[in-house]
Amino acid sequence: MSAEKQEMHLAYIERIGAAHQALRAAQSELREAVEAAHAAGHTWDVIATALSASASPSTDTFDDIPTIDDVVQTVLGIDHKTGPPDHQDSVAGLQ
Structure with a gap:
């Protein structure tokens, strides 16, 4: 495999790694935002509306x-x- 092609393949793998890190950071931020909103007194219904969730917000644990x-x-x-x-x-x- 040529060096140019190897670099291109490495760029794909690096992109996957960066996307994975961004996903984990977004999941963490979402979880913290939900916990903070609930601790501040917002109801699960209001939080669910913000998340556009159709499931019961009191049982939503981000398992989806x-x-x-x-x-x-x-x-x-x-x-x-x-x-x-x-x-x-x-x-x-x-x-």
């Missing part, structure tokens, strides 16, 4: 936010039940 593993498996088209097409247990070796 996908994990990075779920995102990677979705992007790669891996079925959770059958596993990846080449029967690998991990996607870590796809660099």
Whole structure:
């Protein structure tokens, strides 16, 4: 593989890493904002409206936010039940 192509591939991996960090930071900020709003006296209904949630806000625990593993498996088209097409247990070796 040429050096130029290797750099291009590395740029994709770096972009994934940056997006993952941004996602985690956004999840943390959202959780803190919700906790602060509730501690300040806002009801779960008001918070849910702000989140445009249709589920019961008193039971929403942010479990609907996908994990990075779920995102990677979705992007790669891996079925959770059958596993990846080449029967690998991990996607870590796809660099």
